[in-house]
Structure formats: structure tokens, C-alpha cells
Amino acid sequence: MPRVIFIDAQENQFDADIAVGENLMQGAVDNMIDGILGECGGVMSCATCHCYIDPQWQALIPPPSEREEDMLDMAIEPNEHSRLSCQIKITEELDGLVVRLPKSQY
Incomplete structure (x- = not known):
């Protein structure tokens, strides 16, 4: 299983193994990562799974859709590194992915 490294606003690091094919938000919720709430369950209607993808990983993730960009405005x-974690599917290539968490969703 690919390992994802989550770094919170205080620079604390949390590692999570997330299955290939699962979305990043669900993997974070399953691993009790603070800062990723996913209140809407991954249907792009709340932006509570907002995160920042480290620049070195951007090329391995498909760009955001227009709908995702609209939600990120909220x-x-x-x-420029913001993404909704519900829209990122984990692949083998994302082993070691570094995800930074915002200071607060609220």
C-alpha cells in the first residue's frame, strides 16, 4: 500500500497507508488524520477536505476539474497547490506523497 505523509500547520508529520484506488480524503479519514474532515463524503460540496499537495507531486496527479476549482474558491x-483530497485517487506512483494540511477548515 502506498504511504502518504501528512504534515499539519505545526509541521507535525503523520504517515498513513492508503490502498490503491481509494481517494486521499477517505484514506485520511480512515487513518484519523486531523484536518481532513470530508463532511460531504467526497461529492465536492463542502471543501472540508482541502489540502495542499507538495509541488514535487503535482505532475503525478491529474489537474483539478472546473468544478473542483470552483469549490476550492470556498x-x-x-x-496554487490546493486540492480537494476527495478528488485524488491513490496510485502506486503516489507512494511517499506529501500532503500539507491547512491551519484550519473553519
Whole structure:
């Protein structure tokens, strides 16, 4: 299983093994990663799974859809590395993925 490294706003690191094919949000929720809530269950209607993908990993993840970009506009402190974790499917190539968490969703 690919390992994902989550880094919170205080630079604390949490590792999680997430199955190939699962989305990043569900993997974070299953591993009790604080900062990824996924209140809507991954249907892109809440932005509570907002995260930042480290730049070195951007090329391995498909770009956000127009709908995802619209939802990211509602996230707190979005930037050019912002993504909704519910829209990122885990692949073998994402082993070691570094995901940074925002200061707060609220």
C-alpha cells in the first residue's frame, strides 16, 4: 500500500497507508488524520477536505476539474497547490506523497 505523509500547520508529520484506488480524503479519514474532515463524503460540496499537495507531486496527479476549482474558491486560504483530497485517487506512483494540511477548515 502506498504511504502518504501528512504534515499539519505545526509541521507535525503523520504517515498513513492508503490502498490503491481509494481517494486521499477517505484514506485520511480512515487513518484519523486531523484536518481532513470530508463532511460531504467526497461529492465536492463542502471543501472540508482541502489540502495542499507538495509541488514535487503535482505532475503525478491529474489537474483539478472546473468544478473542483470552483469549490476550492470556498476553501480557507487556497493557493496554487490546493486540492480537494476527495478528488485524488491513490496510485502506486503516489507512494511517499506529501500532503500539507491547512491551519484550519473553519
